[in-house]
Amino acid sequence: MSENPVLWVFILAGITALCTGLGALPFAFLKEISDRTLSRSNALAAGLMLGACFGLLVEGSQEGWWQTVVGANLGVLFVLLTARLLEGREPEAEDLAAANMRQMILIMIVMTVHSAAEGVAVGASFAGGVELAAIITIAIAVHNIPEGIAITAVLRPKGVSIPKSAGLSILSSVPQPLMAVPAYLFVDAMRPALPYALGFAAGAMVLMVLEELLPDAYESGRTVEVAAVVTLALVAMLLFQGLLTA
């Protein structure tokens, strides 16, 4: 892995993108996914991502604690600014299926900005070590599955096939590996930037959990169940990290 780290960063981030396509699979067996199942999926992803942030913050703090805090707040700011920038411009799932080449390029630009934080998280975590990269990859990969479910849920009633829905779901996350590689190269070349980058990834992931995943989970599920799933997933992620670093 150490021989060609750039390739591994691309592969790991590529796995997270491929997992978005897994969101289409349940539709092969079910007509529709219940709100409660979607809520549990979002809660699971939220817990894993929060647990993964623990690893980012610990690793970042060991490199420099105040730099990690600055990076975390920059991550929060970045997600807010990109959301502001993309307000009203974010493509709907059906746009993906019906876009011509010019529209597709525009959609990809928008999605690249939208997915930048996830890509940076994978790239920066790889600079923090293979174990940390594995943890972040798993968390973001699981986070991508409900996104794939949401995209497929919109496309299926319009007659789009399951393989095409899976392909378009994957396409929506392709910017993640594209952003991960430059993020890794930047942090690898500028080692003092590592705590900032790890903090940035943690801040961005926490904000995504708090602004997207948790409200969605609460909206469509039981609060007590959401809280229990998030807590158990977070603890499981902590245990997994303990296992990896033991």
Next chain:
Amino acid sequence: MDPTSLLSIAVGAAALAAVASGPIYRLSGSRIRVVMGWSNALAAGLMLGAAFALAFEGWGGGPGLAFGMGALLGLIPGVVSYRIQGDPDLWDGDGGRGAEADARDGADHITDSQTRPYASLVRHALHAAPEGIAIGVAASMNLGLGLFLAGALAIHNIAEGVSLVSATRRAGGSVGAGATRSVASNVPQVALALVTFALLPVLPGMVPVGVGFSVAALVYLSLVDLLPQAYAQAGEKSIAIVTAVAMSTIPLIAGALGI
């Protein structure tokens, strides 16, 4: 000052913070809604951050089985408190969208059982118990961390107090009676913090269990109580920002405390 006295004062102050619920309750509706939302978000962010610091300081990848068992135990008080209360808004089988969905839609910012102050008192007392254990565990690891957690829970206690004062007022009681109940509901927090702080050093084998218990309890209480209310009170974006920024300060706190 010896650590036990310092911790007693800190936890007592956290419990007494509920007294502030009286004056805050008197603020006008729209202002109290946003203030309470941000207060809940701040408390949630600090509690989540403290849970991370506790996991790092007290467990740090140690015995996984004991930590996991403790975490499962840490979920029990929170889950049981809802069962005992029998809140139909949470257990009515419609996806748990009763009062909380109403609150989200702006019908009311107080989501606690509005006409059953004693049910609220029991529920808050059951919440306060794991919080007390968490303070005791944190303080036995690092006194500064225990005091920090007591501070975070003081903010949380104010918000809980307002909820209890509201429930008391709706049942025809006075603001003072509500504030008194708020303080009373936090007595288990003080008692269990001190008991845990005293016991853990003589039961070192229980440390990973205690840490797992505390981490899960803090995370669960933030997610079951604070964040859903906060979203309903002040909207998703501002709550996400306040919680994330509060949580992100934890490396700063950890650095200052030498964790």
